[in-house]
Amino acid sequence: MRLTARCASSRYARHADPRGFALVEVVIALFLLLIVTGVVLIGGARAVRNSARVADIQAARTAALARIHEPFTASPGGTVWPATPVEGYSDTVVIETDGGPPARVLRQWTVAGSSLATVELSAVAVDEQGQALGEEAIFRMATEVRP
Numbered sequence: 789m790r791l792t793a794r795c796a797s798s799r800y801a802r803h804a805d806p807r808g809f810a811l812v813e814v815v816i817a818l819f820l821l822l823i824v825t826g827v828v829l830i831g832g833a834r835a836v837r838n839s840a841r842v843a844d845i846q847a848a849r850t851a852a853l854a855r856i857h858e859p860f861t862a863s864p865g866g867t868v869w870p871a872t873p874v875e876g877y878s879d880t881v882v883i884e885t886d887g888g889p890p891a892r893v894l895r896q897w898t899v900a901g902s903s904l905a906t907v908e909l910s911a912v913a914v915d916e917q918g919q920a921l922g923e924e925a926i927f928r929m930a931t932e933v934r935p
Contacts, residue, residue, distance in 0.1 A: 841922065844913035847883045847891035848927040852911035854881075855895050860907055860933055866898040869910035869926055880914070894918065906932050 866877030878896040897909040908930040913921045920926065 844891055844921050845927070848893050848911040848913045850883060851881045851893040851895055852909050852927050852929055855879075855897065855909060855911070856907070856929070856931060856933075860897070860899055860905060864899050864901065864905075866896065868896050868898055868908050868928065869894070869912045869920070871896070880918075892916065894920075906930065 861876065866874050873894065873896050877898065878894065881893045881895060883891045883893060892914050893911050894914045895909065895911045897907055900906045900908075909928065911927045913926075915921060
């Protein structure tokens with residue numbers, strides 16, 4: 789006589805597997821885990837890149853506003869980004885950032901007029917070679933000043 793254990797309900801007996809998870813189920817679970825991990829890592833990388841871009845934009849704005857409060861030369865001239873900088877109408881500023889590498893900003897300005905000068909200023913976040921870090925990192929403003 790042969791003894792076998794069976795569930796009272798045949799519904800549970802069909803799906804019960806005494807060996808646990810099958811290899812296919814484990815592979816599917818690992819594949820899904822891999823996809824989720826990839827999405828999280830890509831999202832984190834984008835967040836870091838966007839954080840650096842926001843820091844560059846903020847550095848350009850800070851440098852531009854600081855330059856507006858400095859005195860300008862009375863003689864007309866100069867250029868703004870993307871034109872080549874003119875001596876005496878441009879400078880590069882290094883701004884320390886919280887916890888990150890310092891930001892380099894190229895400031896260029898034009899002066900038009902003499903008694904009430906119109907000043908147009910551009911500030912661009914640049915790398916060590918002077919190349920712009922992107923269109924988002926450009927800040928422009930114009931104002932009237934008395935030289």
